Amino acid sequence: MPVSPLEFRYGRPETKAIFDEKTRLQRLLDVEAALARAHAKLGHIPQSDADIITRAADVRYVTLERAKEIESEIHHDIMAVVKALTEQCGSAGRYIHMGATSNDIIDTANALQIRDGLNIVLDGLKELHKTLCFLAERYRDTIMLGRTHGQYAVPITFGLKMAVFGEEIYRHIVRLESAIPRIAVGKMMGAVGTGASYGKDALRIQELVMKDLGIGYETASTQLVGRDRYAEMVSILVNIATSLEKFSTEVRNLQRPEINEVAEAFDSKKQVGSSTMAHKKNPITAENICGLARIIRSFTIPAYEDNVLWHERDLTNSSAERFVIPYTIILTDDIIQKAVRLFSNLNVHEDVMLQNLEATQGIIMAESVMLALTEAGMGRQEAHELVRQLSMEAEDKGVNLRDVLMASDDVRKYLSEEGIKKALDYRNYTGAAGQIVDRAVERCK
Numbered sequence: 001m002p003v004s005p006l007e008f009r010y011g012r013p014e015t016k017a018i019f020d021e022k023t024r025l026q027r028l029l030d031v032e033a034a035l036a037r038a039h040a041k042l043g044h045i046p047q048s049d050a051d052i053i054t055r056a057a058d059v060r061y062v063t064l065e066r067a068k069e070i071e072s073e074i075h076h077d078i079m080a081v082v083k084a085l086t087e088q089c090g091s092a093g094r095y096i097h098m099g100a101t102s103n104d105i106i107d108t109a110n111a112l113q114i115r116d117g118l119n120i121v122l123d124g125l126k127e128l129h130k131t132l133c134f135l136a137e138r139y140r141d142t143i144m145l146g147r148t149h150g151q152y153a154v155p156i157t158f159g160l161k162m163a164v165f166g167e168e169i170y171r172h173i174v175r176l177e178s179a180i181p182r183i184a185v186g187k188m189m190g191a192v193g194t195g196a197s198y199g200k201d202a203l204r205i206q207e208l209v210m211k212d213l214g215i216g217y218e219t220a221s222t223q224l225v226g227r228d229r230y231a232e233m234v235s236i237l238v239n240i241a242t243s244l245e246k247f248s249t250e251v252r253n254l255q256r257p258e259i260n261e262v263a264e265a266f267d268s269k270k271q272v273g274s275s276t277m278a279h280k281k282n283p284i285t286a287e288n289i290c291g292l293a294r295i296i297r298s299f300t301i302p303a304y305e306d307n308v309l310w311h312e313r314d315l316t317n318s319s320a321e322r323f324v325i326p327y328t329i330i331l332t333d334d335i336i337q338k339a340v341r342l343f344s345n346l347n348v349h350e351d352v353m354l355q356n357l358e359a360t361q362g363i364i365m366a367e368s369v370m371l372a373l374t375e376a377g378m379g380r381q382e383a384h385e386l387v388r389q390l391s392m393e394a395e396d397k398g399v400n401l402r403d404v405l406m407a408s409d410d411v412r413k414y415l416s417e418e419g420i421k422k423a424l425d426y427r428n429y430t431g432a433a434g435q436i437v438d439r440a441v442e443r444c445k
Contacts, residue, residue, distance in 0.1 A: 010292065011330040012337060018116045019326035025067060026059045027109040028081050030213065032096060033057035035105075035188065038208035039098055042201050049092035056088035078102040099198040099205070101191045103313070107225040108186030110325065111215045114233065115184035117329035118176060124336035125173050125240070131343045132166035133444035135159070140437045143426050144261060144353035145364065152364045155357065155426045158261075158348060160433040163440035165247050170443055172240050183233045185216040185225055192312040193221040227307035227317060234303035234324060237332045238296055244339050245293035248286035251342065255283050261353050265345035285342045289335045296331050299324045357426055362401030365424045366391045369405065369415075372423040376414035386410055 002008045006016070017023060033054040040050035056062065062084045071080035079102075086093035097105070140159035147153055188206040189195045195202025210217040218225050254262045266273070266281045273280030303324050306317035357364070366387050373383035390411070394404040405411045405420050415423065422428060 006327065006330060011334050015117065015120050015330050015333045016326075018113055018120070019330065022059050022064055024109070024113070025062070025064055025081065027112045028078070028105055029057035029059070029062055029085060030112065031105045031108045031186070031209070032082070032085060032100075034209045034212040035098070035100060035205070036095055037212060038188075038205045039095065041208055042204060044199075044201070045095040045098070049089075049095050052089050052092040053085070053096060057085060061088045076102075078105055081105075099190060099202075100188065101197070101223060103223050103225075104186075104188045104190065108188065108209070108213065108215070110321075111184040111186045111225070112213060114325065114329070115180060115215060117326075117333070118180050118184065118233070121237070121240070121329060121333050121336065122173065122176050122180070124333055124340065125169055125176065128336055128340050128343070129166055129169045129173060130444050131340055132162050132169060133441045135343060135346070135348075136162035136166055136437050137441045139348060139350075140434055141430075142348070142350050142353065143357065143430060145356050145360070152360050154364055154367050155429055157430055157433045157437070158350075158353065159437045160430075161250070162343075163437045165243075166443075167440050168243050170440075172236070172243065175236055175239075179232060179236055181216055183229045185218055185229065186210050186213065187218040187221040187225050189218070189221050191223055193223060222309075222312035224309070224313050224317075227303075227309070230321070230325070231303045231307055234299055234328050237328045238300055241293040241296040241332055241335060244335050245290045247339065248283075248289040248293075248342065251286045251346070252283045252290075255286075259352075259356065261349050261356065263347045263349070264342060265347060285338050289338050289342070292331050292335050296328055296335075299328050303328075361394065361399065362424050363391055363395060365401065365426070365429065368429045369401070369411075369420070369423045372419060373411065373414050376419070378414050 033050075036045065036050040036053040039045045040047045062081070066087070067077075067080045067084045070083050071077050074080060074083070082097045086096050089096065136159045138159070139162065140157065142158040143155050144158050144161075145152060146156035186209070187193075188198070188209045189202065190197040195206070198205045206217050251262060251264065253259065255264065263281070264283045264285055273282050302320040306320055306324070309317060370380075370383045370387045373387070374380045378386075386408075390404045390408055391401060394401045397404075402420060402424055405415075405424075406417065411420070
């Protein structure tokens with residue numbers, strides 16, 4: 001009966017299928033078959049026997065049930081697969097697993113699954129990047145409040161906010177594209193990495209197996225592929241997950257009713273926000289992304305500790321990796337797809353953004369006024385102090401900064417009414433935001 005939420009609640013079927021028991025068995029068989037073909041190519045075994053092993057190395061013949069039955073008797077998962085495959089191969093079975101240690105098969109199968117899983121993650125990142133670029137372009141000139149420390153700052157555009165997110169995802173794409181070949185590597189060098197069990201053709205066997213399977217190989221290994229590679233994978237996935245949590249946190253904050261500048265899509269006809277508060281429209285997708293990102297980050301510690309093993313290896317990494325590898329990839333893919341849906345269907349309230357700008361009563365244009373005074377001849381520090389005092393006065397009195405500026409003789413010495421009006425115009429103070437958006441969006445074309 002299912003226990004892990006990964007089995008019945010989280011993760012896409014196509015991603016979970018990469019790591020299910022049957023696929024795992026098939027990947028182990030794929031490696032065993034590639035090893036047999038390499039031996040045949042080098043004349044170590046008859047080609048006809050390698051062909052038999054290749055045909056039999058299929059979960060239609062070597063069933064999961066039979067492999068488990070054998071494992072329950074001998075208590076060794078890889079030898080159970082070897083024995084189950086041998087049963088299907090007749091006399092050719094004597095050549096199965098020739099020269100190999102268990103982790104030659106395990107780590108190479110890991111590489112195949114990791115490659116497939118990370119390529120799905122990569123595809124999802126590219127889809128999310130396009131979604132964010134679309135929003136950046138669409139809202140290129142939509143002015144809104146910028147906030148620092150949770151307080152009013154100066155105006156920005158919603159397009160710039162989305163461009164910032166898009167650029168972060170673009171960096172993740174670049175990282176992952178360069179890392180997949182480095183992470184998804186196998187090895188075929190025997191019990192301690194010398195290749196002695198493969199004889200004089202050890203290096204050639206490893207090259208042939210990995211070329212056959214379409215992956216790279218570890219130049220120098222112990223019994224294992226270097227776990228720094230897996231730690232790098234988890235680090236990249238954790239970095240991606242943390243970005244998605246950051247983006248989702250921004251949505252959650254902007255959806256708060258007192259801000260209300262964006263909101264998750266909500267099906268008012270059917271969707272229920274709360275079991276008791278009938279009015280609720282909760283940002284559940286964004287919250288789900290944030291929660292699962294924390295789970296993904298939790299795998300950082302075992303991923304790094306799995307690189308610390310005794311001598312040429314021990315078994316402390318094995319059980320941990322059965323969780324770390326599939327869970328990090330499946331959950332990262334899951335929240336990427338949720339982020340795509342979140343931002344593809346995001347409700348952007350441009351009118352509320354403008355209302356919130358107006359509600360500041362000009363306070364957020366204090367920097368613009370200070371710079372206008374400086375350009376007009378006032379010292380920068382003098383201008384800063386003057387505008388600081390006038391901003392505090394406007395806020396204390398609950399009046400518009402414009403009124404306080406107009407009444408200030410110190411300001412009027414340098415700025416005309418038109419100059420004050422220009423300095424307080426939001427549209428005049430978004431800097432190069434539009435050009436930045438254009439540059440960011442160009443990456444999607």
